[in-house]
Structures are given as structure tokens and as C-alpha cells.
Amino acid sequence: MDLLTANHSGYPRIGSTPGEQTLRRAIAQRERGEITDADTRAAEDHLALLALQDQEKAGLDIVTDGLIRWNDPISHLAANLEGIRIDGLLRYFDTNFYFRRPVVSGKLARSQPLVLDEFRWAAQRSARPVKVVLTGPCTLAWLSLQEAEGANLASLIFSYAEVLSAEVAELAAAGARTIQIDEPCLLKHPSDPRLAREALTLIAAGKGNAELGLATYFGDAAPVYSELQELPLDTLVFDFTYSRNLQQVIVADGSAKPLGFGLLDGRNTKLEDKAAVARGLERMLARVKAEHCYLTTSCGLEYLPRDRAQLKLKHLTSVKNTLLGES
Amino acid sequence: MSRAKLHELGIELPPLPTTSVGSFPKPPYLVKARADFAQGKIKREELKKAEKRATEFWVRRQEELGLDVLVDGEMYRGDMVAYFAERLSGFEQGGLVRSYGNRYYHKPIIVGEVKWTGPITVEWWHFAQGLTSKPVKGIVTGPYTMMDWSFNEFYPTRRDACLALAAEVHKEVEALVRAGCKIIQIDEPAVSARPEELQLAIEAMAATTRDLKAYFVAHICYGDFESIYPAMLDLSVDNFDLEMSNSGLDMLRLFSKTHFTKDISYGVFDVHTHIIEDPPVVEQRLNRGLEVLSAESVWVDPDCGLKTRTVEEAQMKLERVVSAARVLRGD
Numbered sequence: 001m002d003l004l005t006a007n008h009s010g011y012p013r014i015g016s017t018p019g020e021q022t023l024r025r026a027i028a029q030r031e032r033g034e035i036t037d038a039d040t041r042a043a044e045d046h047l048a049l050l051a052l053q054d055q056e057k058a059g060l061d062i063v064t065d066g067l068i069r070w071n072d073p074i075s076h077l078a079a080n081l082e083g084i085r086i087d088g089l090l091r092y093f094d095t096n097f098y099f100r101r102p103v104v105s106g107k108l109a110r111s112q113p114l115v116l117d118e119f120r121w122a123a124q125r126s127a128r129p130v131k132v133v134l135t136g137p138c139t140l141a142w143l144s145l146q147e148a149e150g151a152n153l154a155s156l157i158f159s160y161a162e163v164l165s166a167e168v169a170e171l172a173a174a175g176a177r178t179i180q181i182d183e184p185c186l187l188k189h190p191s192d193p194r195l196a197r198e199a200l201t202l203i204a205a206g207k208g209n210a211e212l213g214l215a216t217y218f219g220d221a222a223p224v225y226s227e228l229q230e231l232p233l234d235t236l237v238f239d240f241t242y243s244r245n246l247q248q249v250i251v252a253d254g255s256a257k258p259l260g261f262g263l264l265d266g267r268n269t270k271l272e273d274k275a276a277v278a279r280g281l282e283r284m285l286a287r288v289k290a291e292h293c294y295l296t297t298s299c300g301l302e303y304l305p306r307d308r309a310q311l312k313l314k315h316l317t318s319v320k321n322t323l324l325g326e327s
Numbered sequence: 328m329s330r331a332k333l334h335e336l337g338i339e340l341p342p343l344p345t346t347s348v349g350s351f352p353k354p355p356y357l358v359k360a361r362a363d364f365a366q367g368k369i370k371r372e373e374l375k376k377a378e379k380r381a382t383e384f385w386v387r388r389q390e391e392l393g394l395d396v397l398v399d400g401e402m403y404r405g406d407m408v409a410y411f412a413e414r415l416s417g418f419e420q421g422g423l424v425r426s427y428g429n430r431y432y433h434k435p436i437i438v439g440e441v442k443w444t445g446p447i448t449v450e451w452w453h454f455a456q457g458l459t460s461k462p463v464k465g466i467v468t469g470p471y472t473m474m475d476w477s478f479n480e481f482y483p484t485r486r487d488a489c490l491a492l493a494a495e496v497h498k499e500v501e502a503l504v505r506a507g508c509k510i511i512q513i514d515e516p517a518v519s520a521r522p523e524e525l526q527l528a529i530e531a532m533a534a535t536t537r538d539l540k541a542y543f544v545a546h547i548c549y550g551d552f553e554s555i556y557p558a559m560l561d562l563s564v565d566n567f568d569l570e571m572s573n574s575g576l577d578m579l580r581l582f583s584k585t586h587f588t589k590d591i592s593y594g595v596f597d598v599h600t601h602i603i604e605d606p607p608v609v610e611q612r613l614n615r616g617l618e619v620l621s622a623e624s625v626w627v628d629p630d631c632g633l634k635t636r637t638v639e640e641a642q643m644k645l646e647r648v649v650s651a652a653r654v655l656r657g658d
Contacts, residue, residue: 014423014431027429071428088573089427089599091549094520096476098427098549269421269436269478305422305434308478 001285002292003323004061005316008215008237008266009133009182010073010300011051011066012309020306023047023068044069045121052126058313062178064131065122067300072099073135073182074143081163082109087145093184093218095267095303102144104156110163116170123175132176133300134168136183136214137161137199143185154195161199169206180213180237184299186228187219187242193227204232213237213260217299222246225253234258239298241265247280254287258294264315266297269308271315278323295320329565329590330623333542336509338462343613343627343652344395346592348546348568349466349512350407350632351400352641357381361405378403379454386458388642393649396510396626397463399455401634406432407468407514408476410447415495417441421478430635436478437488443495446502453506464544465508469515470496470535471528476517486527493534504539512544512568518559519550525558533563544568544592548631552578557585568592570630572612573599582619591620594630595651596644601636603643609651617655627652 013023026043029035051066070076075086083106089098115132122130137160141153168179181203186196204212214231217239221228225246228236237260240246250259261284263277285293295316301309333340353361360377363369385400404410412418412435419438423431448467456463470492474485482488496513503511513535518528536543543564552559552569556578559567567587571578571594593616595609613627627648633641 012424014425016422024429024431031429088597089549090574091520091551096426096517096520100428268480270480302425304478305424307422 001288001290003281003285003320004292004294005059005320006062006131006260006294006296007055007060007064007066007313008260008262008296008298008300009064009067009180010070010302011054011064011068012302012304012306013047013051013066013068015050015306020047020050048122049125052122054310055313056126056128058310059317060313061128062131062294063122063126063128064133065118067133067302069118072097074140075100075102077114077135078102078140078144080110080112080114082111083107084144090143093188095218097303099143102140104144104146104148104151108156108159108163110166113170114163114167116167116174119171119176120174129177131178131180132171133180133182134164136181136185137164137203138189138196139183139185142189154192157195157199158202161202165203165206168203168210168212169208172206172208172210176210178213179207179210180215181233182215182217184216184218187216187221187224193224193230197231201232211235211258215260215262217262218242220246222249225249229253229255229257235260235294237294237296238262241267241298247284250284251287254289256289258290258292259284259288260294260296262296262298264297264312264319266299266301266312267303269304271311272319274315274319274322277319281319281323329542332565336540336542338509338542340395342622342656343625345649345652346394346396346464346626346628347389347398347645347648348592348594348598348628348630348632349398349401349464349514350404350634351385351398351402352634352636352638353402354381354384354638357402375403382451382455383458386455386463389645390459390461392642392645393653394645395461397455397459397461398466399451399463401466401632403451407632408473409433409435411468411473411496411499412477414444414447415441416444417481418477434476434478437474437481439481441488441491441495443498446506447499449502449506449508452503452508456507462510463508465500465503465511465541467496467499467503467511467513469513469518469545470531471524472515472517475520485524489527489531490534493531497535497537497539500535500541501539504541509541510544511541512546513564514546515562516546516548516550518545518547518562519552519555522551522554525555529559529561529563536563542566546592546631548594549573553581556581557588560588564589566590566592566626568594568626568628570594570597571616573597573630576612576615579615579619587620587624590624590626591616592626592628593620595627595648596629598629598631598633598644599635601640603640604647606647606650606654609647610654613651613655
């Protein structure tokens, strides 16, 4: 089996050097009307390129564009849909990061691609395969406010699933081979598992040859591990930092699907004991019947300062090498 | 009950007392002075001179606008957690992380045992209080938020880190009380982030305020209040400063189901918008609160600190706070 090191999703878009602060400056200047949208996009490109370079330098097998252009995981997607306006700030799960809440005022429609151009841009510039990340329909729906009286969550989940399905189909047609649907909400707001299954089935319908993964985080996946295994996704990516016994559950139940092992804490600077991580990973890998698995962080790395995020990426490679007995 | 406590402390306030959450925008000359200081172009004394000038400006402006309980405006602070972390031992300054949109902060790292080594905010409180006869709130960041908004490389658990911080923050609060500060706000915006840890936050707040004679306010914002109310009322404070308006007054629904038993500093506008709400909008929000809350328990203020607004916007928003309270008082 191949063990692939993968960036989970996001990456810091600011660092300590002036060059790493280009985007912050550009956005502030754009708000004051001093530069154009094209100038802001150039600054985004610069930071996205730095993110790609960091991942390649760290030796990762699978990279992302760092979600550098995302205002937050919710409004970046929702703001480009018809039927939605973007409202005030709310805390993003239990982080100290805040997203702008979408307010659903009409029928959702996707009149333009959401992240397709971002994928194309990164794929043209990366020597490594680029994973695409999309926030899932359950998380988008949970974190949206519906204005209409009597509106229900289930129909909003399906509305989001429909637009995401179209996006996934276009991404797959454009050559995306790894697409990850992020659904932290599934662990924080457990709801009817049929809803998630049907919504994700709708999204999976358009995936073509792409490997479609589901990432859950910010909660304990152990109690719902068997339910998650039944979802129509090719891979499952887990956050091990919230769970005392997810490793034991995986060792006990095994997996016929490739798994993503989020064993390094994406929200704390402390670097884990690589030998201990490698030992736990080895026990779980022995129970997975798949051609490949992923070693990653518990969540995206935007919660860390850039220098520490770089160290976490390098640590992924270091843990893999330890496992393979190469260092 | 809390009015009696204020009376005991020698503080008499009008109905619907007006206040603000703590931070105000820094005037351009101070922004420049901070940048110059960071680049080594000016000395600390020069920076402090600019901070004092800005503090005096805001104290005077609050008096002129007619606010009842003042703040020092936090002209000398950057980030609310980093400021204290830089002055407690056991912390290392971390790099920038994003809080939202294009806003970033230096997130501290706990690398050793946390220790209070001396008063942090007392001198500034003294300075601000010396400029006015109105009460000035002392404001410190609470232990739960200090823990939650820092990386932890030292303590084995979040609980260990939080309670260690509570013991040290208590010393700062005690220093404020000794200096004569009678209204002290403990900023705990993170309290609503992890409902499963509410009991830890309550335990930490009790340790922070233990055996100290003051009127305590807890500022909490941007969270899932549904999951911590009414249990959050067990926090050992007299007044909860809450962002009511950003969430469309949703919390009133909770308060109408289970009575709000403490005083409340009722946020009457969202601070993260450049829009200056019309007076009738602000009055209507306050009126809706008064349908559910006891008038004697209500203070009026913005949802959160105003540091992200311009100096002009912040003044206009504060003016709206005062005018809404006056209209509803029948002044």
C-alpha cells in the first residue's frame, strides 16, 4: 500500500516577511480603492504560489492551493450562488476564526463555477497532484440562515448538494483527480444520517474518475465511524485530535476504503512524537484494505502561523519516513 | 441585586446605564507611532506619550457624548490575548493567524509555567480614572479565552492551562481592586465556543473573581449561546455583556423561555459594519430587549469593541448608544 502525505486543505495566507504580507496589504488597499481587482488577484496568486512551493519543499505527495483566496470556508462558496446574501460574522465551530453567515433569500442557483478556476490555476503551476476542497452541503446548510418562514434544513442541504454536484462534475471533467468534501458539521451537529447520505450521493454522481473524499473534523468520529463508512464516498479523512479511541475503532473495524489519517494537530504548534504517531499509524494501516492511504493533519493549517504550518508539513514527511524506516 | 451591589461600592448610575465594551480605534498618529516603534524609529517613551494622548482623547469624548461608565479605550493594547501574554511569563509570541476576513493577530504560545509578575493594566486604569469623575471599567482578558486563543506546548491538558491562567489573572484583578477599580470586566469571548467546557470556564471565572469586592462584568460574543444558556448564568459575575444585535436579537428568544437573572450590557449594534444605524433602529432593538428583560438590569452598549471602526464611526455609534438610552429613559 502507498502512504501518501497530503495537505489537508487550507494554508496560512500571511507570514512574517513583507513578501508574505502582500495579500493583506493588497486587500486593505483594494478596500480603500487604491488598487484594482486585478492587483488583488495578483497578490492572491503570489501567496498561492508560496503555499504550493512550501508543500513541495516539505515533500508532500498531494497538495492544495491552500484555499488562499477564501474569505472563509462558508462565504467563499455561498457568495457566488444566486439566492444568497452574505451577513454578519459568526464563530466557525470551536475555533477563534469567524465566517460570514449566508442568508438564503431565494432559490439557490450556480451561475458560475465556484473553485474551478482556482483548481486550474494551481494544477498548471504544481508539479504534484492538486486536491480540490469544497465545503459540504450539510455544513453549508447548518451555517446558513433561511429567511423564508417554514424553510427546512433538509431542502437547503439538497439545494447546496445540487450546486456542489455540478461543481464536482466540472472539476472532474477539468482533470481534478482528488476532490475532498469538508463536513465538520457531521460531527458537531449529528442529524439524520439519511440526509447526509442522499446529499453526498447526489454530489458523487458527477465525480467521474475523480476520487471523492469526505473530511470530518473538530469532533470525535469514533461514535459514527460505521455510519461514515456507509456513505457513498471513496475515501474518509479523520481528525484524531478530538478522539481518545478512534484509532482503536479503526483497528477493530478496519476499512475497505482508503483513509486519510489526520494524526498531526492542525491547531496546535506542538510537534508530535513522530515515533508514537508512526506506531499508531502502522497498526491502523494493517487493517485497511486499499491501494493507498493518506497521512495528513487534523484539519487545514490556516489556524497556525505560517512558520509553524511549514514545520507541520515537514513533520508529515518525517512521520512517513519514520514509518518506512528511512530515518 | 446588582444595583444594591453598585450602591455598596459607592456607584450610582441612571436607568439604562450606557457604556462600551472596551476597545476604540486608534487615531492615525498612534497607528503611526506604533508602526514607528515596531521598526525601532522611536523610543517607548514617545509611543507611550501618543498612547496617553489617545487615551485622554477617548476619555474626554466619552464624557462629552454622555456615557455613564467609561473605558480607557485600550490605546496601549494590540490584540486582547497577545497583550496579556506578552506580560505574563510562560508565553512566547507566536506568528500571525487570521481571525476573519483580512484581520490577523499574533497567537501566543504557552511554552512554560504561566506567572503574573506584576500589574499589567493598573497604571492605565489609574491614568484614565484620573481624567474623569465617572467610573472607568477595568478590563482584563479572562483565563478561558487566554487558554483557548493560545497554542499550548506546556500544560498536559486544556484544563490545566486554563486553571493555571485563572490563578494568575486573579492577581491582576486583585491589583485593579486594590487600586480602587470597582467595575471590572473579564473578557471571555471564547466561553461559548465549546459548550462541553462551560463548567471549566465557570470554575476558572470563580477562581478569577474569588474573594474580590467589585462589580464584575463578563463580555462574551460570537458563539452558540443556545447551547450554554441558561447554564452560563452560573459564571460568577454580576453583568453579562452580550452581542445582541449581530445575531438579530436571537438571544431574546432564549431569555423569554428562561428568565435572565443577572444584569446585562445589551449590544444595540453590530460593530463589524461601517453602517451607522438610524436612531429608531437602535431604539427598537433596545425596546425589544426591554419587553423581555427587567429594565433595572439593562445597560446599553455596542455589541463588541469598536477598534475595527474608524474614529469617526466609533464616535457616531457611541452617540447612538447614548441617544437610544436617553429616549427610552424619557430624558
